[in-house]
Amino acid sequence: MAKKVLVTGSRGFTGRYVSGALQRAGYVVCELGGGPGGEPAAETLDLLDGDSVCRSVAALAPDYVIHLAAVAYVGHGDVEAFYRTNVVGTRNLLAALSAQQRGPDRVVLASSANVYGTATAGLVDETATVSPQNDYAVSKYAMELMSRQFNDRLPIAIARPFNYTGRGQSESFLLPKLVAHFARRAPVVELGNTNVYRDYSDVRRTAQAYVGLLRGAEAGEVYNICSGTEHSIADVLDMLAAIAGYRIQVRVNPDFVRENDVMRLVGSPAKLEGVTGPLEAIPVADTLDWMYRGFAGA
Numbered sequence: 001m002a003k004k005v006l007v008t009g010s011r012g013f014t015g016r017y018v019s020g021a022l023q024r025a026g027y028v029v030c031e032l033g034g035g036p037g038g039e040p041a042a043e044t045l046d047l048l049d050g051d052s053v054c055r056s057v058a059a060l061a062p063d064y065v066i067h068l069a070a071v072a073y074v075g076h077g078d079v080e081a082f083y084r085t086n087v088v089g090t091r092n093l094l095a096a097l098s099a100q101q102r103g104p105d106r107v108v109l110a111s112s113a114n115v116y117g118t119a120t121a122g123l124v125d126e127t128a129t130v131s132p133q134n135d136y137a138v139s140k141y142a143m144e145l146m147s148r149q150f151n152d153r154l155p156i157a158i159a160r161p162f163n164y165t166g167r168g169q170s171e172s173f174l175l176p177k178l179v180a181h182f183a184r185r186a187p188v189v190e191l192g193n194t195n196v197y198r199d200y201s202d203v204r205r206t207a208q209a210y211v212g213l214l215r216g217a218e219a220g221e222v223y224n225i226c227s228g229t230e231h232s233i234a235d236v237l238d239m240l241a242a243i244a245g246y247r248i249q250v251r252v253n254p255d256f257v258r259e260n261d262v263m264r265l266v267g268s269p270a271k272l273e274g275v276t277g278p279l280e281a282i283p284v285a286d287t288l289d290w291m292y293r294g295f296a297g298a
């Protein structure tokens with residue numbers, strides 16, 4: 001019988017790709033509030049409703065869990081929402097899972113590489129010092145710390161994804177915003193800090209990483225989800241100019257400049273791929289082209 005995976009946030013950007021990858025791998029994907037056979041829920045269940053979460057988990061009895069649901073946009077205006085959803089909501093889920101007579105075989109919690117804060121030179125591995133620089137990152141690290149109290153009852157592994165993108169990601173994130181401007185042939189784009197470097201992955205590769213972690217991650221361990229390569233915003237603009245056939249004018253908008261922005265963050269995927277095996281390397285230029293063609297309906 002196919003194993004059942006509870007994916008929280010299954011209707012979100014990442015969740016849709018992770019759910020698709022799981023289904024292709026032969027798993028049954030279910031969501032909070034849905035039917036035990038994988039039937040979709042009538043509406044999204046609120047993680048802050050602890051009683052409803054507990055009832056849903058009991059009805060689903062999942063074999064595995066990938067917890068993706070979160071407030072994920074760093075510039076989100078409601079600071080309290082970071083802590084309510086990312087910490088309290090996660091605690092409600094873990095409490096519900098630990099209350100079951102037979103708990104899941106593995107729980108993968110999605111944290112964030114933002115917990116590393118201002119990274120030092122070289123590739124950041126899982127032993128790097130944690131130094132979150134904004135409320136989103138603080139809430140994610142608080143979630144990690146909170147989850148430790150369930151380690152004696154649940155086989156929890158932590159995933160720290162670095163930046164990733166793909167078709168369907170909100171234009172509130174940088175790369176989809178840039179792709180959309182080029183696809184619309186906008187003459188100008190307003191940006192914040194332009195001298196930042198990031199480790200960008202394709203969401204399809206990220207989804208495969210989650211499937212691999214579900215199969216092989218060790219309880220109590222942390223895994224970076226990353227590519228090990230870095231690109232500046234200038235690099236991305238050059239790639240998009242080549243794809244679209246024109247160059248866009250960049251204006252720095254002070255309102256978009258974050259005081260605590262991390263200027264460089266690139267990770268080491270060595271530990272991850274030691275568990276998952278080599279993941280497909282999708283060049284950033286290919287991901288941007290795929291996104292660009294999506295705007296054109298290709």
